[in-house]
Amino acid sequence: MTHSRSERAALCDLLDDLGPDAPTLCAGWTTADLAAHLVVRERRPDALPGIGIGALAPYTASVQERFKARHSYPELVDLVRQGPPRWTPYGLVPGIDELVNTVEMFVHHEDVRRARPDWEPRELPAGLDDVLWQRLRSMARLFFRGSPVGVVLRRTNGEKAAGRMAEPAVVAVGDAQELMLLAFGRQAHARVSYEGDTAAVTLLREARLGM
Numbered sequence: 001m002t003h004s005r006s007e008r009a010a011l012c013d014l015l016d017d018l019g020p021d022a023p024t025l026c027a028g029w030t031t032a033d034l035a036a037h038l039v040v041r042e043r044r045p046d047a048l049p050g051i052g053i054g055a056l057a058p059y060t061a062s063v064q065e066r067f068k069a070r071h072s073y074p075e076l077v078d079l080v081r082q083g084p085p086r087w088t089p090y091g092l093v094p095g096i097d098e099l100v101n102t103v104e105m106f107v108h109h110e111d112v113r114r115a116r117p118d119w120e121p122r123e124l125p126a127g128l129d130d131v132l133w134q135r136l137r138s139m140a141r142l143f144f145r146g147s148p149v150g151v152v153l154r155r156t157n158g159e160k161a162a163g164r165m166a167e168p169a170v171v172a173v174g175d176a177q178e179l180m181l182l183a184f185g186r187q188a189h190a191r192v193s194y195e196g197d198t199a200a201v202t203l204l205r206e207a208r209l210g211m
Contacts, residue, residue: 002098003128007105012081014112020073025111025186035076036067042084052211103135107184114189121191133176137161143183147207149200153179170196170204185209
């Protein structure tokens with residue numbers, strides 16, 4: 001089983017356990033909202049641009065609400081569990097599901113896990129932390145383009161990646177999974193330590209990051 005499929009299965013199991021009204025780290029979204037988002041992302045390519053483009057977001061939100069109205073929560077979770085249809089790019093292009101969805105499913109899995117009290121970081125399956133680090137290194141400049149300060153990422157094994165070249169700079173230190181959550185704007189729930197000027201660290205911790 002690929003990392004994207006195993007994260008998808010674990011996320012869906014957790015969604016089933018918690019029901020539709022549990023909180024998530026996605027501002028204002030319950031587990032039902034998150035499930036609908038994932039369904040829309042994989043089954044409605046016409047609504048996909050609105051996930052990243054603010055001007056198109058109202059249309060995407062309306063499609064998401066219609067999915068919630070037409071499907072029960074168990075049906076939504078089952079659609080997520082099934083994965084993308086074969087006619088979508090995720091199904092047509094070999095390897096694209098693993099390339100694109102590993103990070104997506106990991107982050108949203110943690111969005112549900114870490115919205116609960118007394119959460120602790122997981123010990124990730126063999127190889128997944130390395131995959132997250134590889135993806136992070138390749139996209140760090142995109143994730144941190146909105147940072148008001150320079151950012152250097154340092155994995156706990158000493159590997160480094162440049163997030164944004166600017167001064168003053170902050171060094172963020174942690175496991176790859178924690179640095180990935182930082183990059184996606186989950187600063188308050190990422191187990192990351194910071195090195196740098198106190199004011200610069202505060203700016204990074206409060207910055208709007210991610211795609």
